[in-house]
Amino acid sequence: MPIFVNDVEITDDAVHREMQYHPASHVEEAQHKAAQALVVQELLRQAARKAGLLQDDTPTAEDTAIDLLLQQEISLPDADSESCHRYYMQNQVRFTDKKTGEILPFSLVESRICDYMRARSLRTGISQYIRVLAGQARIAGFDMEAADSPLVQ
Secondary structure (H helix, E strand, O other), X not given: OOEEEOOEEEOHHHHHHHHHHXXXXXXXXXXXXXXXXXXXXXXXXXXXXXXXXXXXXXXXXXXXHHHHHHHHHOOOOOOOHHHHHHHHHHOHHHHEOOXXXXXXXXXXXXXXXXXXXXXXXXXXXXXXXXXXXXXXXOEEXXXXXXXXXXXXX
């Protein structure tokens, strides 16, 4: 059964080609993951086109436009030293030296914690943005988690 994102069709053949990139324990799971990836890609492609960032349909141009779109639409909080230290204090067991069993000092792990917190914020921001896009789109043939408001929790 084809999937539509607004007026753009995602064919069964496209889903089957995409499945190779989504290993799973059974075919239905791989098919679902592939379809979801294609729906998300189409939502982002359409948003990039609407924002005037995508003029050319080549894969490189699409990737660049989507990257620019995400940079424009997602604002991330800074992972300041205080936030990183608070995370460190709440998760010290994660920073145990495997050889000695001792907890590593904050100064040795601060940059790793800040990188982790930025990456986690980015993943959350992208996920929320995609839910907003899905809520604004007409999606048929696939159930996509969507938000009906830009204020997503």
